[in-house]
Amino acid sequence: MNATKVNTQTGKIILAPMEGVVDATMRHLISRLGGVDLCVTEFIRITGYVLPEKEFLKSAPELATQGRTAAGIPVVIQLLGSEPELLAMNAERAAQMGAPAIDLNFGCPSKTVNKHRGGAVLLDEPDIIHDIVRAVRQAVPANIPVTAKMRLGNLDKSLAIDNALAIQEAGANSLAVHARTKVEGYKPPAHWEWIGRIKERVDLPVVANGEVWNCEDYQRCRELSGCDDVMIGRGLIARPELGLMIKSFQLGQSSEGEAWSKIILLLLEYFDFVEQKLPPKYVHGRIKQWLHMMRPQRGEAEKLFFEVKTINDLNDLRSILEREL
Ligand SMILES: Cc1cc2nc3c(=O)[nH]c(=O)nc-3n(C[C@H](O)[C@H](O)[C@H](O)COP(=O)(O)O)c2cc1C
Known part of the structure; x- marks a missing residue:
């Protein structure tokens, strides 16, 4: 066609x-x-x-x-x-x-x-x-x-x-x-x-x-x-900011996307919401799921995902994420 x-x-x-x-x-x-x-x-x-x-x-x-x-x-x-x-x-x-x-x-x-x-x-x-x-x-x-x-x-x-x-x-x-x-x-x-x-x-x-x-x-x-x-x-x-990148693109402007630290802040906020909603044993899975889904588009996520893959303790998981800020 x-x-x-x-x-x-x-x-x-x-x-x-x-x-x-x-x-x-x-x-x-x-x-x-x-x-x-x-x-x-x-x-x-x-x-x-x-x-x-x-x-x-x-x-x-x-x-x-x-x-x-x-x-x-x-x-x-x-x-x-x-x-x-x-x-x-x-x-x-x-x-x-x-x-x-x-x-x-x-x-x-x-x-x-x-x-x-x-x-x-x-x-x-x-x-x-x-x-x-x-x-x-x-x-x-x-x-x-x-x-x-x-x-x-x-x-x-x-x-x-x-x-x-x-x-x-x-x-x-x-x-x-x-x-x-x-x-x-x-x-x-x-x-x-x-x-x-x-x-x-x-x-x-x-x-x-x-x-x-x-x-x-x-x-x-x-x-x-x-x-x-x-x-x-x-x-x-x-790439949670893909909508914004496309809107810039529609206006003829190029956009590099958000800094990794901004994405980590978003992930930490997600962490807080998930902790309020789900029993503790399910929380790490949701955080890792999002990180896993970021892997195709961000090298930083690929590396971090492997680092946290086996971490189930929520305090340890949070500390590792915070270290990326
Ligand atoms: C984990 C997962 C859950 C999905 N759940 C739904 C759903 O509840 N309803 C629906 O219409 N499509 C669902 N889809 C399909 C998506 O809406 C979409 O059609 C599909 O992922 C292709 O778009 P994408 O390549 O932009 O991801 C789901 C897809 C995935 C990967």
């Missing part, structure tokens, strides 16, 4: 939903750094009943603050399930609680989720996808967007366009496409040109997603997909 001309001075950056990684603390810290226009919660799995408000608040405490992070960035509530009516009732509740938008997950590759006919396996059945989006769209007030996030397919890409058309016909307000099938997992490359093919066939805003790690990836992704808006997951965890 030919590269499409895009105006890279516009376009939203969306922090991708990431179960077990992008929780409210992460959304708070990354949105406060800047450069991110929208966040999405980790998927909230809907099985069998309408969740009580406290369950929604667990995944999305931002619902208590007009559905926004402290930095004022809206947080979309993502639901995952396979029963249209049940999803619709849950979406209605989230909307009543102040969700700025509802997103539907059609991409999760988890075996447990897929076994219960949720996530990426639904991409084999465009009719069900259509019914889910339509039921949710009808249940949620018209002023609250209903969006969908899909992969290119389950086992192959043969239904990619059919799924996108089903989502459009059912009334979705926008569609994010992770440019890989379920079986392609997270293995590079992401097929950005496939997002372009979808975009040519539908008439709703399409958000490009997958494998954007730096400003050059961002530009190439936009050119090949033809999309204005880009959703970034691992790239923003590896």
Whole structure:
């Protein structure tokens, strides 16, 4: 496919939903750094009943603050399930609680989720996808967007366009496409040109997603997909300031990114939040997880990760991090 001309001075950056990684603390810290226009919660799995408000608040405490992070960035509530009516009732509740938008997950590759006919396996059945989006769209007030996030397919890409058309016909307000099938997992490359093919066939805003790690990836992704808006997951965890770097890049300015000491301060703040939230035995794992995810983009993280890998004592771990300041 030919590269499409895009105006890279516009376009939203969306922090991708990431179960077990992008929780409210992460959304708070990354949105406060800047450069991110929208966040999405980790998927909230809907099985069998309408969740009580406290369950929604667990995944999305931002619902208590007009559905926004402290930095004022809206947080979309993502639901995952396979029963249209049940999803619709849950979406209605989230909307009543102040969700700025509802997103539907059609991409999760988890075996447990897929076994219960949720996530990426639904991409084999465009009719069900259509019914889910339509039921949710009808249940949620018209002023609250209903969006969908899909992969290119389950086992192959043969239904990619059919799924996108089903989502459009059912009334979705926008569609994010992770440019890989379920079986392609997270293995590079992401097929950005496939997002372009979808975009040519539908008439709703399409958000490009997958494998954007730096400003050059961002530009190439936009050119090949033809999309204005880009959703970034691992790239923003590896480089929390990537949104800011891209915004500078859009203005024609180059940015080196944050100093390592500033990233360590962020990690120490994360440490404090995690300690308040989780039992002590789980805290070191979350800190190491973030550091591990920074490794592809920062040599300093690579070195530090190996140093702390076997340290489970929280005081020792904190001292090692503080030494980097
Ligand atoms: C650990 C992890 C958890 C994820 N959880 C979700 C999720 O809850 N909902 C969802 O729609 N996608 C989820 N994804 C997929 C991401 O949103 C995104 O589509 C994928 O990582 C590709 O984008 P990236 O290359 O920018 O990371 C997850 C991905 C990872 C790596």
